[in-house]
Structure formats: structure tokens, C-alpha cells
Amino acid sequence: MSISQAIQSALSGLNATQTQAAIVSRNISNAQTEGYVRKDVELGSLVVGGSGAGVSVLSISRTVDEFLIRDVRTAASRVGYQETLSAALSLYTDLVGQxxxxxxxxxxxxxxxxxxxxxxxxxxxxxxxxxxxxxxxxLTGVFKHTDSAIRQLREDADAQISGTVLNINRDLSEIHRLNLEIQGRGRDGDIGDLLDQRDRLIDRLSQEIPINVLPSNNGVTILTNGGVTLLDSEVHPLSFAASPVIPPNAAYTPPPGPSALSGLTVDGVDIAPGSNYPGALSGGKLAAHFEIRDRLMPRFQRQVDELASQLTAAFQNADATVTGVAPSDTGFFTDAGAAHDPLAYAPGLAGRIAVNTLIDPLAGGDPSRIRDGVHAAVPGPAGDPAQIQAFSAVFTQTFGFDPAAGIQTSATLLNYASNASSDAHTLRSTAQNNAKSETIAFDSLSNSRLSKDGVNIDDEMQKMLSIERSYAASAQVISAANRMLDQLLASF
Structure with missing residues (x-):
């Protein structure tokens, strides 16, 4: 090997170690950066004219465990679903109490x-x-407060769906842009940080909606866990129409019928939970918001409406002065001032139930009618407890309740009210326990991912010491070659 070849080989070593040092330094500085994946420099022999000429940098690699990443994202989707349910149920139970x-x-x-x-x-x-x-x-105030809490949580869930859809579409567009930039740089470019950026976006996306990610030519195709394409060569955005005000009778109806509340469409196909589409959404924060809006809160609405209905109807029936014909058809409690028909009332009765103005002193009524009957023509005997006892007897009766409310179908008013409250607290406790279990699984998988793909500072410092020795050796070769050349030139 000639002196010039020795210098060339040593220079290639210096260049290679400079690249290695830069990558190791980048790894160390990003050790605490969320989503950063450790980078490694792949070296190979440099061959010129069939002869070895030193070392070359083949690529800057980024090795990840795709199966582990898939499991982490699936776990993130489960955590997002349970935590969202838990938060909403906790808020509801805090509002309505034990x-x-x-x-x-x-x-x-x-x-x-x-x-x-x-x-x-x-x-x-x-x-x-x-x-x-x-x-x-x-009592009617508590009914109204509960009804208001349910309505507010449904409207909040609808607003959360709208905001989440906007975030998902924005992230899909950014991932698509990164796909194009990564593919444009080709296999020889340093695309590690771009891949990290894309993975962070996909990780965030997986919390909102469960996804499958398919790699393709340095790009990715993203589908929902039901197989609906969200991103391939273009973005397939989600569509949702928000409903700022949701009355108690508003419900989501799956296609093809008209619906008072919006579903979730991709390319014109409704994939909302409950849409009956084979690839309907399941899991993630987005599905949880639909669960809150369309199933959990309507369940509680039916419970309080059923309780208000049985209470109102029972007090109507217990009043001997209620004739069933206007204007003597209203009882102790009314449906916004009107008589109540338990077979034909509209949802939201809990928000409309009111004390009859005929007996409410704040509305100009006479509370002595509680003793005599709401529509008594003249005051009865002052000491007659018959009508009051008839009202009190309502609380010892067993009523039949709608099974669609999700709790027992036969109970006294007090037992039903207690069980309705217990139902909400049980669902909240279940969601909290599920969230804890899913979080433990997610943390375990995330730690495994970090161990495999993340940065170990001790390891990187060991690499830096090795790089330093290699650099010093290459520099020593160049120094020795220079001395040899100086000696050669001095001999002329």
C-alpha cells in the first residue's frame, strides 16, 4: 500500500468516525425525547478499483420492532377508550352523588x-x-339537575367527537406529507428523524382511534381496526356534523334511516359504533365518546325519566280529586304544568317535572290542597289525614319499570332511585378498574419498546469512547504518513 493510499484510508476512517460521533451525540441529546428511536451507523469497506480504500458509511439505520410497536398502539387505543369512559362516568356520579x-x-x-x-x-x-x-x-329540582347533567355530558361528548375528528384528519394529512418527504429522499438519505416524527403522529392517532399500519416503500398505509382505509396514496378524512344542542329525545339512528345525531363517515360510509357496518369503529377515545353520547347517557336519561313518570302518575292516581278530564286532570306533580300519561310521555320528563302550581305557595298556590286534594272545590276537615296518607302510600307500592333502562324492572320508588345511582357508580368503578388494567399493560409494553428502540446513555457513552479511539488511530496514521512524506522530501 502506498503512502497516499494509507492517507486516503485514514481519511475515510476519520470521516466515518465523525459521522458515528455525530449520530451518537444525537442519540444522547435525544435520550429523553418522547418517541425518539436510537440511530446506528452502518459501515462497510470502501473498495476503489478492486482494492480496499478504507471504510464508508453505508447508511444511518433505525431498527424498530414493528410487532411490539403494533402491540403498544393497540394497548394505547384500549387505554384511551377506558379512560374516556371513566372520566365521563366520574363526572356524572360526582354531579348526581351517592x-x-x-x-x-x-x-x-x-x-x-x-x-x-x-x-x-x-x-x-x-x-x-x-x-x-x-x-x-x-325533589323536582334534583330531577332537573340530573336531567341537565345528562344533557350536558351528551353535548360535551358530541363536541369531543367533533374535535377529535379534526385532530385525526390533521394528523392524517401530516403523516401523508411525511410519507411523501420520506419517499422523496430515497433509501440513501438520512430519514431517521422523519420516521420518528411520523411514528409519534401515528402513536398519537392510535389513542384516538384503533388502527392498523402497513409499511410500503418507506411510506405507510393506515386502516382502522375494522379495515376501513384512512390513508394510502391520499387521505380519506373522517366526516362528522356536530350538534351543539342535544334534546333528550335526540338519538343516533344507523343508516339508511334519518338520524337526529351525526354518525361518522369515511368516503360516504358510516362507521360509527352502532352503525351496523361490518368495519364500524370500536375502541379508542373516539368510540368512547360515541358510547357516552349514544348509550350511557341515554341509559341514565331513561332511568330518571322512568322514576319521574312513575312518581307523577302514582300521585295523580292517589289524588281523589283528579278526574282525568281537564282542568282537573293534573296531580301533585305535572309534566311542565300538564297532566302526565305514563304510556305516551316524551323523553326528558325529568327536566320538565314540576310541582302543581295549585299547591305551590311560591306560585300563588295553597299548600292546604295537599291535605284536601289538588282540585278540592272547598277546604276539607282540618284534621283529616286521608288524602295525605294516600300520597304516603305511594312510597310502599311496587312499580314496573322499563327494562330498557338497564336496571331492575320491579321496585319501589326509593329502591329504584338508589339502584339507578348504584348503576352509575358500578359502571364508573368498572371503567376505572379497566382503565388501570389497560394502563398497566400499556406501560409494560411501552417500557419494552423503550428498552429495544430507545437510547441507553451508558451504551452510547461506551460507543463514544470506542469512536474516540478509532478517530485517534486514524489521525495517528495520517500523522505517521506525513512524517514519512517529510522524510522522503528531505532526502531530495
Whole structure:
């Protein structure tokens, strides 16, 4: 080997170690960067004219475990689903309280029952008559508060769907842009950081919607877990129409029928949960918001409406002065001032139930009608407890409730109210436990991914020491070659 060849080989070594040092430095500086994947320099022999001429940098590699990444993303989707359900259910149960809490329907019903029983013992007591009317108002207020909470959570879920769809479409567009940039650089370009950026976006996407990712020519194709294409050579955006106001009777109806609430479409096909499409969405935060809007909150709405219906109808039936014909067709409680038909009422009764103005002193009514009957033509005997006892007897009756409400179909009013509250708390507890389990699985997989694909600073520092020795050796070769050339030139 000539001196010039030695210098050329040593220079190639210096260039290679410079590249290695730069990559190792990049790894160390990004050790705490979320989603960063360790980069390695692949070296190979440099051959010129059939003879070895040193070393060359073949590529800057980025090795990842695609199967492990797939599992991490699947776990992220499950965590997103359970955490979203848990958060909504926790908010709802905080608003409506435990059965023993003052703000709960069970507690308000119990207070009303107790005050009514006291009046039954002293029917002539004006203060007790007013107290019963006040407790009745409190009870209808709790009904309205619960109805409002349900409606607000449905509207919040709908707004979250709208915002999530915008985020997903934005991320899909950015991933598509990165696909094109990565493919444009070819296999010889340093695309590691672009791949990291793309993977971070896909990781974020997987929390919102469960996806399958298929690699293709340095690009990726993204499908939902149901096989619906979201990204190939172009973006296939999600479409959703928000409903800022959702009345209690508004429901999502799957195609082909008209629907009061929007589904979720891709290329004109509705993939919303419950759409009956084979590739319908399941999992991720997006599906959880649909679950809250279309199933969980309507379930609670039906429960409180059923309770309001049975209470209103029972007090109508218990009042001897209610004739069933206007204007004497309304009872102690009304449907926004009107008589109640338990077989034909519209959803949202819990938000409309009211104390009859004829007995509510705040509305100009006479609370003595609680003793005499709502439509009594003249005051009855002051000490007659018959009508009050008939009202109190409502609380000992067993009623039949709609099975679509998801809890027992036969119960007293107080038991049904308590079980409705317990139902919400049970669902919340289940979602919280599921979220914890899924989070543990996700953290375990994420740690495994980090161990395989992430940066170990100790390992990188060992590499840097080795690179330093290689660099010093190549520099020593060049120095020795220079001395040899100096000696050669000095001999002339």
C-alpha cells in the first residue's frame, strides 16, 4: 500500500468516525425525547478499483420492532377508550352523588317522604304543609339537575367527537406529507428523524382511534381496526356534523334511516359504533365518546325519566280529586304544568317535572290542597289525614319499570332511585378498574419498546469512547504518513 493510499484510508476512517460521533451525540441529546428511536451507523469497506480504500458509511439505520410497536398502539387505543369512559362516568356520579348524598334523587325522595309522613300526623299544620311543598320543589329540582347533567355530558361528548375528528384528519394529512418527504429522499438519505416524527403522529392517532399500519416503500398505509382505509396514496378524512344542542329525545339512528345525531363517515360510509357496518369503529377515545353520547347517557336519561313518570302518575292516581278530564286532570306533580300519561310521555320528563302550581305557595298556590286534594272545590276537615296518607302510600307500592333502562324492572320508588345511582357508580368503578388494567399493560409494553428502540446513555457513552479511539488511530496514521512524506522530501 502506498503512502497516499494509507492517507486516503485514514481519511475515510476519520470521516466515518465523525459521522458515528455525530449520530451518537444525537442519540444522547435525544435520550429523553418522547418517541425518539436510537440511530446506528452502518459501515462497510470502501473498495476503489478492486482494492480496499478504507471504510464508508453505508447508511444511518433505525431498527424498530414493528410487532411490539403494533402491540403498544393497540394497548394505547384500549387505554384511551377506558379512560374516556371513566372520566365521563366520574363526572356524572360526582354531579348526581351517592344515594345518601343530599344532591341525589334517592335522598330527595326520602326527604319528601319523611315530610309527607309528618304532615300525615298533623294535617292541620300550615307550616308542615308548606314544608311538604318545599320538599317537593327540592325533589323536582334534583330531577332537573340530573336531567341537565345528562344533557350536558351528551353535548360535551358530541363536541369531543367533533374535535377529535379534526385532530385525526390533521394528523392524517401530516403523516401523508411525511410519507411523501420520506419517499422523496430515497433509501440513501438520512430519514431517521422523519420516521420518528411520523411514528409519534401515528402513536398519537392510535389513542384516538384503533388502527392498523402497513409499511410500503418507506411510506405507510393506515386502516382502522375494522379495515376501513384512512390513508394510502391520499387521505380519506373522517366526516362528522356536530350538534351543539342535544334534546333528550335526540338519538343516533344507523343508516339508511334519518338520524337526529351525526354518525361518522369515511368516503360516504358510516362507521360509527352502532352503525351496523361490518368495519364500524370500536375502541379508542373516539368510540368512547360515541358510547357516552349514544348509550350511557341515554341509559341514565331513561332511568330518571322512568322514576319521574312513575312518581307523577302514582300521585295523580292517589289524588281523589283528579278526574282525568281537564282542568282537573293534573296531580301533585305535572309534566311542565300538564297532566302526565305514563304510556305516551316524551323523553326528558325529568327536566320538565314540576310541582302543581295549585299547591305551590311560591306560585300563588295553597299548600292546604295537599291535605284536601289538588282540585278540592272547598277546604276539607282540618284534621283529616286521608288524602295525605294516600300520597304516603305511594312510597310502599311496587312499580314496573322499563327494562330498557338497564336496571331492575320491579321496585319501589326509593329502591329504584338508589339502584339507578348504584348503576352509575358500578359502571364508573368498572371503567376505572379497566382503565388501570389497560394502563398497566400499556406501560409494560411501552417500557419494552423503550428498552429495544430507545437510547441507553451508558451504551452510547461506551460507543463514544470506542469512536474516540478509532478517530485517534486514524489521525495517528495520517500523522505517521506525513512524517514519512517529510522524510522522503528531505532526502531530495
Amino acid at each position: 344515594p345518601q348524598d343530599e344532591r341525589s334523587l334517592a335522598s330527595a325522595l326520602g326527604e319528601f317522604q319523611r315530610e309527607l309522613a309528618l304532615l300525615g300526623e298533623n294535617p292541620e299544620d300550615v307550616a308542615l304543609q308548606q314544608a311538604v311543598a318545599a320538599k317537593a320543589r327540592d
